[in-house]
Amino acid sequence: MDLWQRRTYFLNLLAEHLLLSLGSLTAVTVVGISLGIFVFYSAKSRKVILPLINFLYTIPSIAMFGLLIPLVGIGLKNALIVLIIYGLLPIVRSTYSGLKEVPLQLVEAAEGLGSTQIQVFKNIYFPLALPSILSGLRITVVMIVALTGLAALIGAGGLGQAIFRGLNTMNTGLIVTGSLGISLFAILGDQWIGQFEKNESLLRVISKNANRTQKNRIIFSSLFVLICTFAAIFYQNPFSSNNSKTITVASKPTSEQFILGEIISQTIENNTDIKVIRKFGIGGGTTNIHPAMLSGDLDIYVEYSGTAWLNVLKKKLPENNLIDFSNLNETYQNQFQLKWLGLLGFNNTYGLAISKKNLDISNFSELADKSSDFTFGAEFDFFERSDAFPGLINIYPFNFKKLEEMDINLRYQAFEQGKIDAVDVFTTDAQIKHLDLKVLKDDKNYFPNYEAGIIIRNEIAKKYPEVEKLLSALNGKISTEKMQQLNYEVEVEKKSPAEVAQIFLKNLNN
CATH class of the missing domain: 1.10.3720.10 (MetI-like)
Known part of the structure; x- marks a missing residue:
């Protein structure tokens, strides 16, 4: 870049x-x-x-x-x-x-x-x-x-x-x-x-x-x-900027969220006269963004169904681990006056990955059996969230040689440098492709789906109905493979999130 x-x-x-x-x-x-x-x-x-x-x-x-x-x-x-x-x-x-x-x-x-x-x-x-x-x-x-x-x-x-x-x-x-x-x-x-x-x-x-x-x-x-x-x-504050029509778009601190934030922002800017204020990379993710949405400091961001269900609503997963999106959206509107505009089309769920050199390990259970030989690394959030490591070890008897906590964006560097040899991943991570990792099968279906969707405050949806229509048109347009490719372009090919979003929207409209 x-x-x-x-x-x-x-x-x-x-x-x-x-x-x-x-x-x-x-x-x-x-x-x-x-x-x-x-x-x-x-x-x-x-x-x-x-x-x-x-x-x-x-x-x-x-x-x-x-x-x-x-x-x-x-x-x-x-x-x-x-x-x-x-x-x-x-x-x-x-x-x-x-x-x-x-x-x-x-x-x-x-x-x-x-x-x-x-x-x-x-x-x-x-x-x-x-x-x-x-x-x-x-x-x-x-x-x-x-x-x-x-x-x-x-x-x-x-x-x-x-x-x-x-x-x-x-x-x-x-x-x-x-x-x-x-x-x-x-x-x-x-x-x-x-x-x-x-x-x-x-x-x-x-x-x-x-x-x-x-x-x-x-x-x-x-x-x-x-x-x-x-x-x-x-x-x-240039004197020419007197536009009172503004929308604040937020994102979590990941490449994927930067890209999605830009896709949302550019879609609004390219098709309306509304000024977009970008609040990208907010630390703490949902923990800090959700309260800011409720207070009106933020207007739009991309959330994941599993995170919303488990960490915001604090509900237990259904037996089949499939979250009812209609129920999720209805609860958000009634409880928070926030509206899901649909799902973008990709599932960014958790996974565990190791090197492809380990030919005899293909699923979580097999990794658990040999976990004492592995050093496991993950972001701080993974060790804290009830739907991540605390719940995972109740289903799989992991007993890793050592646990390493680190920033979410440093765990792949740690893997590449040999400081860890097992790592948590998201299924759309670009580094899976870049490092040629083996993503193991969750054979007991512990992790639920984390389907991405755009959330907007009801007040903003009513004030700018054209925005709801524009953003709803993005539903189903980004597959898991496509999202991984977009992340790859930013993290490996070093393109800016804005550039990647611009090209994506151009190809989408052609």
Whole structure:
């Protein structure tokens, strides 16, 4: 894939990353310095606020994003809250420490000369604490820029989206570009704050003792940031974009979901005047997307019948493991006001795969008998879901030599590198073909069907009936073999999901 051809995509991510980082940094600076001053003057609040900030800082950032979803949903609001929380500790600490280290004799001398408390703070405390505050601010800038990369997991955009999309589609170019972009932002942000810190230039500007070089250093660096910010705002919200008709399309963090998300988005864009907002690669999949659909943060996404039945509705499978789609759709509409537009035509169910060198193993039972010779690897979700490993070992007596948990998109690399020799698969995975894997037969029919279908909010279906008609026309048009081929084009041939979707739709309409 030519990265230059996707320059618009990267410019959009750059703008999102800059605005999100700068917005949270501004809030952290104001709130953090204010809190640092407050806890310095209030011993009682210090005993509560500082331990609380320390405690929040110990919570893994990725977990914090997830914990806030039930409260504020996904997207910008969630990301801002998390970034502000994590940015507070260094700036509050540095402000408090800087004020605390001010020599007491200077304060007493100023008070002895009749200075008020405000004057003492303005002329003694703040100037002497400023180097410590700026030092904390430099740490905060780098931290926020880096953490903003994780915001892509909850649909907040930014350069992290390129990294996660690269991981999900096995595209090294996207990973490198996203990583370099974040690194560049962090370095520039650190250098920007450093201009204020050098030779206490900010203090000199405030006290009007700065020379022309010091003034210019701060003015030009700040002007550059201001210009970049306005450019990002304009790029994100051009004056010509006054279209109130919008639909937000979401996807889970897999190649298949990126492709299907693009097929849905391009179908809408090519045939209507509705603007599509893409929220692709949302971490946690159904766990985070379904609540966001209910809250109205998202409007459309592709779900799988087995996941919906077992993990959303939490129902037991019928004896034949065949899910009644009419019942599923009716329950979704009554319980969630969400509508299934039909089934796309492919079944992406779970499977287990090994190397074709193991000629004497052809099904799950035979693998179970020899499982002590195998190291089994799967994504975190597989070991957690009731319809996956926990239930599987109740049917088949697996006793693997070792279990390896990893990101869903890294398990095939682990297999290729020999770190695991048995792996869970989805039947449409491109890597089955690429690695020439042997997919074993589920001889006791444990795994149900996972038929893909488009889900839309009832409100959106009623508001845009033309969209329901367009997307319903996709029903039955993607076979399991076709979906595997589309995934192969993205993951192995390194085509972009947008390009693959575009070609698919072109051939579909011809």
